[in-house]
Amino acid sequence: MEHLIIKYINKEISEEELALLKEGLKNPEVKKQLKEYIDLESSIQLGLKKIDMERVYNSLDAPLSSEDNLEKRAARLSYLKYAAAITIIIALAASFQLFINRDINEFTPNATTITLKLEDGSIKEFDETEAIISVDDFVAGSEPKNSNNKTDIAYNEINVPYGKKATIKLSDNSQVILNSGSVFKYPTSFDGSDLRSVTLEGEAYFAVSKNAQKPFIVQTAEMDVEVLGTEFNVSCFKDDKQTLAILVEGSIKAKNTLSNTSVIVKPGQAATLKDKNLTVQPVDIQKYTAWLHGxxxxxxxxxxxxxxxxxxxxxxxxxxxxxxxxxxxxxxxxxxxxxxxxxxxxxxxxxxxxxxxxxxxxxxxxxxxx
CATH class of the missing domain: 3.55.50.30 (Phage tail protein beta-alpha-beta fold)
Known part of the structure; x- marks a missing residue:
């Protein structure tokens, strides 16, 4: 329901979605999610006044049965829209060090096309149910391909909506298969860096090319996965409230970025980060890779x-x-x-x-x- 709440705050919600949001607020879990969202904003020390949750509930509920237009409805929550924007910026800065400038609203579950945002800001769209993209095919014209200056590294970002999948071939010939509802950010080239670092929100299967001199790092909100060359699956959807790294072959190290603790994962095992605790246990690999075959x-x-x-x-x-x-x-x-x-x-x-x-x-x- 989070995307419906954000769409309402940002004055982008339809009448049908408003009705759905009202229906959803009957569920205590949805109300709890809204309260957690507002509580986070209230803790930000930027001079914002404390928000009355009862007022928020009433302002969400009342317009759903009124004749007001969308602009008037959204005006009642203009203060909340500002607070939500601040919350999103701070959450991203803490969770995704690679791309603190990314707009969280870029991922829209109701989108119908896969989008690839290039370093120069241009957007490529793919209508296929399962798109196949090579990094060499989409490089911003001004991007320096072989620079030794790490600050010159350019990044692309792919957004895969619900109901779609995409395969990315990276510059080192590693392949990444992205599941529905995923956002993946990767450099157009790994030259000029000691690491091959990418960032994931959602779920992806990685087949990583071996390079002992340049480790491959998958960054998620709370856990990093480091490999040299292997195959594994990473799942880190926000609404799952846990991050999983399932090893198919090779070896990986999973690191809890909050506590700086790490574990070594063997084939047939999964590293699970839940409630800030990092554990390792044997799993049925098939359960976590079946999505690759539809x-x-x-x-x-x-x-x-x-x-x-x-x-x-x-x-x-x-x-x-x-x-x-x-x-x-x-x-x-x-x-x-x-x-x-x-x-x-x-x-x-x-x-x-x-x-x-x-x-x-x-x-x-x-x-x-x-």
Whole structure:
């Protein structure tokens, strides 16, 4: 729901999305998310007054049933829009050292095209469901290819919306496959640097070319993954509240950037950073790489996790108004099935009802479970 809240604040939300946001606020988790967002802003020492949460809830709810136009609705929250902008800037500065100037709103789950932003600011769009991009094909004209000055390194950024995937071939011949809902920033060349450093928000599978003299680093919000040459999967979606690095072959070192602790990961293991704790445990690799083949594979996954994956895979918004379902666990593999067919399969063992309209699914509240 975060993107709906931000769109409302920024006066970019449609009438349909407003109705969906109102429906979502019935879920205590959504209200909690909004409160956490506002609490973060209140802690910033920039002279901003403390925000009354009751006023925020009322200002979000009242316009949804009024006849006011969008501009008048947004005007009531102009102070919140300013606070949100400050919050986003500070969060990015703390989490992504490589590109503190990136606008968090560039990722829009409802987008229909893959976008590649070049160093010179130009944007390339790809309509394919699975785009294949080589770094050599898209280099800004003013970018110095073989400079020894590290400050001259130019970066491209690719944004993959829900329902899409993309493959990137980097300048060292490493390949990166990006899953739906991912943002990836990479240099057009690794020349002039002692490291091969890239930044990820979302999920990607890496096949890294070996170079013992120049380690490859994947930076996420809270964990860095360092390799020399190997294959591994990294998942760091914001709404998953954890970061995973799953090793297929080779060796990687996962580092908690908050505590500066690190662990070595062996093939068949995953490094997990959750609640600021970094651990290593054996995993079923297939569960974390099935998406590469277009599969949705659920192994003892909670309903809450299932819904997040369905949102990204099918580019839909799902509101669960039956929180009792969140901890129910499911197993299943799907490939060519439609979203409705997948939900019907889950309904065999768990009774729930839902409505589907356009790209919005609302699971009804207080449905008795079998």
């Amino acid at each position: 599969d949705l594979l659920f192994i003892d996954d909670t309903f809450e996790t299932v819904l997040k994956k369905l949102e990204r895979h099918f580019n839909v918004v799902i509101i669960n108004n039956n929180p009792a379902l969140n901890e129910v666990r499911y197993n299943g593999r799907f490939n060519t099935e439609t979203l409705e067919q997948i939900l019907e399969a889950f309904q065999v063992n768990t009774t729930f009802e839902y409505t589907l309209k356009n790209n919005q699914i609302i699971i009804k509240n207080e449905t008795p479970m079998k």
